[in-house]
Amino acid sequence: MPTPPPGFNIGAVERETGLSKDLLRMWERRYGFPRPARDPNGERQYSLDEVSKLRAIRRLMDIGMRPGKIIHQTLDELNALADTRSAVRKDEIAPPLERNLLDLLKNHDAAALQQLLAQLVMRQGLQQFVLESVTPLNRTVGDAWMRGELEVFEEHLYTEQVQVALRAAINAFPRTPSGVPRVLLTTFPNEQHGLGLLLVEALLVPEVVHCVSLGTQTPVEDIRRAAIAHKADILALSFSGAFPLRSAIDGLDMLRGLLPPHVTIWAGGEMTRRVRRTIPGIVLIPDLASTIQALRSWRAHRVPLNAA
Amino acid sequence: MPTPPPGFNIGAVERETGLSKDLLRMWERRYGFPRPARDPNGERQYSLDEVSKLRAIRRLMDIGMRPGKIIHQTLDELNALADTRSAVRKDEIAPPLERNLLDLLKNHDAAALQQLLAQLVMRQGLQQFVLESVTPLNRTVGDAWMRGELEVFEEHLYTEQVQVALRAAINAFPRTPSGVPRVLLTTFPNEQHGLGLLLVEALLVPEVVHCVSLGTQTPVEDIRRAAIAHKADILALSFSGAFPLRSAIDGLDMLRGLLPPHVTIWAGGEMTRRVRRTIPGIVLIPDLASTIQALRSWRAHRVPLNAA
DNA sequence: TAGCTACCTTTGTCCAGGACAATCATGACT
DNA sequence: AGTCATGATTGTCCTGGACAAAGGTAGCTA
Numbered sequence: 088m089p090t091p092p093p094g095f096n097i098g099a100v101e102r103e104t105g106l107s108k109d110l111l112r113m114w115e116r117r118y119g120f121p122r123p124a125r126d127p128n129g130e131r132q133y134s135l136d137e138v139s140k141l142r143a144i145r146r147l148m149d150i151g152m153r154p155g156k157i158i159h160q161t162l163d164e165l166n167a168l169a170d171t172r173s174a175v176r177k178d179e180i181a182p183p184l185e186r187n188l189l190d191l192l193k194n195h196d197a198a199a200l201q202q203l204l205a206q207l208v209m210r211q212g213l214q215q216f217v218l219e220s221v222t223p224l225n226r227t228v229g230d231a232w233m234r235g236e237l238e239v240f241e242e243h244l245y246t247e248q249v250q251v252a253l254r255a256a257i258n259a260f261p262r263t264p265s266g267v268p269r270v271l272l273t274t275f276p277n278e279q280h281g282l283g284l285l286l287v288e289a290l291l292v293p294e295v296v297h298c299v300s301l302g303t304q305t306p307v308e309d310i311r312r313a314a315i316a317h318k319a320d321i322l323a324l325s326f327s328g329a330f331p332l333r334s335a336i337d338g339l340d341m342l343r344g345l346l347p348p349h350v351t352i353w354a355g356g357e358m359t360r361r362v363r364r365t366i367p368g369i370v371l372i373p374d375l376a377s378t379i380q381a382l383r384s385w386r387a388h389r390v391p392l393n394a395a
Numbered sequence: 396m397p398t399p400p401p402g403f404n405i406g407a408v409e410r411e412t413g414l415s416k417d418l419l420r421m422w423e424r425r426y427g428f429p430r431p432a433r434d435p436n437g438e439r440q441y442s443l444d445e446v447s448k449l450r451a452i453r454r455l456m457d458i459g460m461r462p463g464k465i466i467h468q469t470l471d472e473l474n475a476l477a478d479t480r481s482a483v484r485k486d487e488i489a490p491p492l493e494r495n496l497l498d499l500l501k502n503h504d505a506a507a508l509q510q511l512l513a514q515l516v517m518r519q520g521l522q523q524f525v526l527e528s529v530t531p532l533n534r535t536v537g538d539a540w541m542r543g544e545l546e547v548f549e550e551h552l553y554t555e556q557v558q559v560a561l562r563a564a565i566n567a568f569p570r571t572p573s574g575v576p577r578v579l580l581t582t583f584p585n586e587q588h589g590l591g592l593l594l595v596e597a598l599l600v601p602e603v604v605h606c607v608s609l610g611t612q613t614p615v616e617d618i619r620r621a622a623i624a625h626k627a628d629i630l631a632l633s634f635s636g637a638f639p640l641r642s643a644i645d646g647l648d649m650l651r652g653l654l655p656p657h658v659t660i661w662a663g664g665e666m667t668r669r670v671r672r673t674i675p676g677i678v679l680i681p682d683l684a685s686t687i688q689a690l691r692s693w694r695a696h697r698v699p700l701n702a703a
Numbered sequence: 704t705a706g707c708t709a710c711c712t713t714t715g716t717c718c719a720g721g722a723c724a725a726t727c728a729t730g731a732c733t
Numbered sequence: 734a735g736t737c738a739t740g741a742t743t744g745t746c747c748t749g750g751a752c753a754a755a756g757g758t759a760g761c762t763a
Contacts, residue, residue: 097717108717109745116720117743128752130717153727155742195624197607198572240621243581243609250610254562264506273551276410279587279612299505301551302558304587306411306450313548316503334410405746416746417716424749425714436723438746461756463713641755672706 094124094132104141105331111141118158140165142233149328149361166234184220185227192228192241197248204252213256217289218376221249225282246282253285257292266297268320268351268385271313273301275324275338283325283356290378307338311345321351321385323372328357336366343368351385353378402432402440412449419449426466448473458636459669474543492528493535500536500549505556512560521564525597526684529557533590554590561593565600574605576628576659576693581609581618583632583646591633591664598686615646619653629659629693631680636665644674651676659693661686 097108106114111131115122121141123131133141143165147157157165191200208216228245231237270291272284281303288298299317301310314322322342326335339354346352348368355372362371372378405416414422419439423430429449431439441449451473455465465473499508516524536553539545578599580592589611596606607625609618622630630650634643647662654660656676663680670679680686 107745110743112718112720113744128717130752153742195621197625198570201570238617238620240581240609240613240617240624243613243617244607244621247608247610251562251566254559255566258559258563258566262506262509273548276413299552300555301548302555305548305551308411309547309551312546313503313552316546316548317505334406337407338410415716418714420747420749421715436746461713639755 094126094134095138097131097133100133100138100141103138104145105328106141106145107331114154114158118155120158136162139235143169146233146328149357151361182223185224188224188227188245189231189237192237192245195241195244197244200244200248201251204248205255208252208256212293213260213289214293214379216256217253217286221253221286222375224249250282250285253289257285257289260292263292263295263297266295268382268389269297269299269318270321270323271299271301271310271317271319272323272325273305273310273313274303274326275310275330275335276304276306278326278330279303280325280327280356283327284323286375287323287325287355287378290375291382294379294382296382307341307345310342314346314350319350320389321353322346323353323355326354326356326358328360330356330358332358332361336362339366339369351389353381402434402442403446404434405431405439405441408441408446408449411446412453414449414453422462422466426463428466444470451477477542490531493532496532496535496553497539497545500545500553503549503552505552508552508556509559512556513563516560516564520601521568521597522601522687524564525561525594529561529594530683532557558590558593561597565593565597568600571600571603571605574603576690576697577605577607577626578629578631579607579609579618579622579625579627580631580633581613581621582611582634583618583638583643584612584614585642586634586638587611588633588635588664591635592631594683595631595633595663595686598683599690602687602690604690615649615653618650622654622658627658628697629661630654631661631663634662634664634666636668638664638666640666640669644670647674647677659697661689 095103097111100106100111101108111121114120121133121137123133123137126132140162143162144154144157147165147168148154152168157168160168187203188200191203207220211220224245228237228242232239232242272288274281274284284300284303288300291298299319301313305313310322310324313319324339335354335358339352343352343366351370352368353370353372354366355375355378359371359373365371370381372381403411405419408414408419409416419429422428429441429445431441431445434440448470451470452462452465455473455476456462460476465476468476495511496508499511515528519527532553536545536550540547540550580596582589582592592608592611596608599606607627609621613621618630618632621627632647643662643666647660651660651674659678660676661678661680662674663683663686667679667681673679678689680689
């Protein structure tokens, strides 16, 4: 049994793209794409090309395009479409940092990568590191992966090394159990990406905020209990781009009803860009920089109230 | 519109319990549970009780029970079942460290917990900390959680804090890019638990080993590429107790075939206790202490060969 | 005793195709 | 400009059938 990568079954594609099985079948029925091969057992076998195109479509939908309009374009056309979106960025001089990073990743030089990140933290300070280095680097790595320029394991290595650098830097700050506000960080079930939590923590810790992270995938009911048990002032939830919008909004609505009104709820991460309307009682954090604004806003409104 | 908690639709239950929609419908057809009410539109509306019981079933399945055997028990009986499993330990005198830890967790005192762990690392050194403190504490927390004495979020907090302590301690060691052997750490897809990787890394780093971790869930083909790209001497894979034995063995066999023979493969974690026979070309690491033995063994056999 | 094989049972995922509600887009009307 | 009705688009849920993968057992053999 030498070669494992002949095709993806529908479950694998669901995991890879974040598009539900039902939806994949529906698109096939309605639009004729994707039209995967079938294995001897009649089950769909998606090719790598199909999965790549699905990812590209997913990405464009995340920024507001409708599937019916783009599903029949070729992968190249879709990439071109995505490019026009970020044309501004493209025209800039290829930033040396990004190139450097990609080179290190492709050479699998973990040590040098680690050193580069540590150096950046030192030079820029933690907050600036997050806002000005990690954010664009994430984007670079994400784009490169989308285009198939990076292997999965190379992207894993990057994520891991960024986490190491962030944890180290966060630990360098003194613990502040008396910090205000008290922020509880976690994600909903089925959200595996914890990097966002760490990024937010890295932004807050220098502001003398008391952060408690539960890691990823806490059930809603347990989030409620945790927020109360930890006397959280703010509950910060992170959602990756692939997170189903509907699930997120339902869960947020439910949480808002379950928690006392003095607990502020923040919802951040890639997914929040897809949210059109405002969600009552929820503060949306569409990008990392907004985290600090939201914190300032909380302090302006809440602290005087409590102190009075 | 505050929150109507009358029922969960099937998508919500999938999120809450991690059981797929297909599976929920299949259980209803086959076992008659859960049998949710229907809304005016004919769609399933699961009650909170049903969701709670589903969660309990899921927990027991995670430790190896089969759904058919337990699905008709009441919620109380299920909790009792979880109890019997750790009855032996119940009788033992609870060591003070364990009691202390559980108290801190139930008081949600993240700061004190953090301090306790940091103190233990200092006092015992990293390796001893892992072997003599973390291992029994993990067990304590796991048992308490199974018994329902700990909330999910309390268990999450513990895991998170241990990770913080371990990362900090690992970072205190100098990077050793020239360390030998070179160890690559990761897990198979569908294995979300990464704590085991960190524990192994914590044991190896003091031995001047060069560790590169890819985090969790790397596809087999990418593990192969990563091992080659990183020139790994040892590939260390971690499996939690719930990991399907068959998948693990197949994956390991395949990897063994894909990798050159001079790459040693270690398989560790709870799952390995269930492995009866030996797997050709794979070194089983049934407990953490064996990691160090395996390392010594590697050094005894391999280094002379390479040096010769 | 330990390992293997064959066979039966249990369990989870996939399939087809129908239905329908929520969302989006458009255009007419105030 | 804003608001409302209308029609098209889009995603989720439904039923009930099929089947393969994993677990478990018993008998055979070294």
